[in-house]
Amino acid sequence: xxxxxSWRALCENHINEEMEMKFWEDYFKKETAIYRELLDxxxxxxxxxxxxxxSSHNVSSEEFMGFLDGISESLKHEIKLEEIEENxxxxxxxxxxxxxxxxxxxxxxxxxxxxxxxxxxxxxxxKEIEKEYKSSKTIVKEDKIGRNNPCxxxxxxxxxxxxxx
Numbered sequence: 001x002x003x004x005x006s007w008r009a010l011c012e013n014h015i016n017e018e019m020e021m022k023f024w025e026d027y028f029k030k031e032t033a034i035y036r037e038l039l040d041x042x043x044x045x046x047x048x049x050x051x052x053x054x055s056s057h058n059v060s061s062e063e064f065m066g067f068l069d070g071i072s073e074s075l076k077h078e079i080k081l082e083e084i085e086e087n088x089x090x091x092x093x094x095x096x097x098x099x100x101x102x103x104x105x106x107x108x109x110x111x112x113x114x115x116x117x118x119x120x121x122x123x124x125x126x127k128e129i130e131k132e133y134k135s136s137k138t139i140v141k142e143d144k145i146g147r148n149n150p151c152x153x154x155x156x157x158x159x160x161x162x163x164x165x
Contacts, residue, residue: 039116
């Protein structure tokens with residue numbers, strides 16, 4: 001079983017809802033601590049053996065895999081999560097703008113509101129990213145052409161007698 005499969009199994013195999021809530025609560029605390037360190041120290045590149053990186057952040061290898069799973073869409077170069085094992089050497093380069101956007105996208109307010117962002121992205125840039133995300137969700141409904149309106153092709157005929165057939 002790969003490390004990624006172990007992480008997935010850890011996420012999905014809970015006896016009841018209470019146990020699942022506790023699992024995610026504990027995991028999010030650990031994940032927040034990792035992000036806090038990355039942001040405070042402005043670490044753009046993480047490299048090393050997965051087991052060493054996990055122990056340096058006081059998490060299990062499976063939990064560090066969860067961190068990699070979460071940050072994978074915010075990297076400059078894609079990584080193949082399924083191929084990563086405990087002894088694998090990894091090097092990931094973080095794109096902080098993508099990371100912030102993805103945190104806003106998944107509504108992880110406990111992560112995108114960390115004070116460490118102030119030293120990486122200006123307040124204005126963070127607001128722009130939030131605005132970009134909100135506008136990407138907004139559906140713009142175009143005006144419907146009425147049957148008796150002039151045709152948009154410019155023929156001068158009514159839409160129902162021209163292009164609306």
